[in-house]
Amino acid sequence: MMTEDSRPEILYERAEHAARIVRAHYGEEVRTAVVLGSGLGAFADQLEEQVALDYADIPGFARSTVEGHAGRLVIGKTNGVSIAAMQGRFHYYEGYSFEEVTFPMRVLGALGVRSVLLTNAAGGINLAFDQGALMIISDHLNLMGANPLRGANDDRFGARFPDMSEVYARDFQEIAVEEGKAIGLELRRGVYAALSGPSYETPAEIRMLRTLGADAVGMSTAPEAIVARHMGLKVLGISCITNMAAGVLDQPINHAEVMETGARVREKFTELLRRVIPRLSA
Ligand code: HPA
Numbered sequence: 430m431m432t433e434d435s436r437p438e439i440l441y442e443r444a445e446h447a448a449r450i451v452r453a454h455y456g457e458e459v460r461t462a463v464v465l466g467s468g469l470g471a472f473a474d475q476l477e478e479q480v481a482l483d484y485a486d487i488p489g490f491a492r493s494t495v496e497g498h499a500g501r502l503v504i505g506k507t508n509g510v511s512i513a514a515m516q517g518r519f520h521y522y523e524g525y526s527f528e529e530v531t532f533p534m535r536v537l538g539a540l541g542v543r544s545v546l547l548t549n550a551a552g553g554i555n556l557a558f559d560q561g562a563l564m565i566i567s568d569h570l571n572l573m574g575a576n577p578l579r580g581a582n583d584d585r586f587g588a589r590f591p592d593m594s595e596v597y598a599r600d601f602q603e604i605a606v607e608e609g610k611a612i613g614l615e616l617r618r619g620v621y622a623a624l625s626g627p628s629y630e631t632p633a634e635i636r637m638l639r640t641l642g643a644d645a646v647g648m649s650t651a652p653e654a655i656v657a658r659h660m661g662l663k664v665l666g667i668s669c670i671t672n673m674a675a676g677v678l679d680q681p682i683n684h685a686e687v688m689e690t691g692a693r694v695r696e697k698f699t700e701l702l703r704r705v706i707p708r709l710s711a
Contacts, residue, residue, distance in 0.1 A: 440528065443535075444489070446488060447532075454480045458511065460543050461512045462537045462542045463512060463515070470516040470517060473514035475507070490532065491525050500517045501516045501517070502514070508706075513542060518530075518653070521573060530653070531577045534656040534660070534662075544662060544709040546664075547664060547665070547666045548667050549649050549667075551671070552629070553644075553645055553670040555645070556677065557617075558619075558670050561671075563667055563697075564618065564667065565616050565618045566620075566667065567620060568620050569621045569623055569666075570641060570643055572623060572624050574625055578655060587658075587660050591659045593655070596655070596658050597654070614701060617644070617670075621643070623646075626648035629675055632675050635675050645670060646674055665709060669694055671688075671694075
C-alpha cells in the first residue's frame with residue numbers, strides 16, 4: 430500500500446493511482462458508469478456480484494456530506510454487463526473545488542470507462558413539466574461561475590479547448606427515449622441549467638433561466654459532463670424533476686419535498702436505468 434505521503438501530486442497520476450486501487454477490488458473491464466443523484470442510490474444495491482468501496486477508501490475522493498448520498502462506488506453486473514455506480518456525488522455547494530467535484534470522473538476515465546450516465550434531481554422550469562417527470566438532458570447551461578477545466582491542461586486527458594457541441598450524445602438520448610417508451614414512460618427532453626447553489630433560486634432567477642432557454646435547474650452534472658467530454662467519454666444525462674422551480678407554483682421549495690418526489694419516482698427511474706445502461710457503449 431502507498432502511504433498518504435507517497436500519493437502522486439499530478440492530477441493524472443492521482444487518477445491512475447486511485448483507478449489501480451479500484452481495479453484491485455474488481456478485475457473485470459468496466460466500460461460504463463452511472464452517477465446516482467439524490468434518492469437514486471438504491472439502483473446500485475441491485476448490481477450482481479458487486480463490490481463496494483467507500484469513497485473514504487479511494488485515495489483522492491472527498492466525502493459526500495448531503496443527506497441521501499451514501500458515498501460509495503459500487504461495481505457489479507446488470508444484464509451481464511459490468512458497470513460502476515457512484516452512490517452519491519460531490520457538489521460544489523458543499524465547499525469542494527471543481528477538481529474535487531470531478532475527480533471521480535477522472536478516476537472512471539482512468540479505469541477505462543467510456544460512457545457515463547449522469548442522473549440528478551432538478552427543478553422544473555418548463556411549464557409543461559410536472560413534478561416527478563424524467564427529463565433527458567439535451568444540453569446544458571453551465572452557470573456555476575467557473576469551468577472545471579480551468580488551470581493547466583494535461584494533454585493526456587484531452588485537449589486544451591475541447592469541443593462541447595454535443596456534450597450529451599444524441600444516440601444515447603434516443604436509447605433513453607426508446608427504453609422509456611417500452612415501459613410506458615414519457616420522457617421529457619430539455620436544457621439543464623447548472624447553478625452553484627446551495628440556496629434554491631429566486632422566482633426572478635427562474636424567469637431569467639427560462640428566458641435563457643433552460644427547462645430545468647440543478648446544482649450538479651455540468652462540471653462532470655464537461656470533464657467527461659474532455660476525456661472523450663460519451664455522456665447521457667437524466668434529470669428527475671423533483672419539484673417545480675421557484676415561483677412556478679405558489680409554494681416554497683424544501684429539500685424534504687425533493688427527496689419525497691425522488692422516492693416516488695425511484696422504481697420507474699431504476700427500471701429505466703436497468704434497461705438503458707447495458708445499451709450505453711461507446
Ligand atoms: N433548484 C435547484 N436545484 C434543485 C432543485 C431546484 O428547484 N430541485 C432539485 N434540485
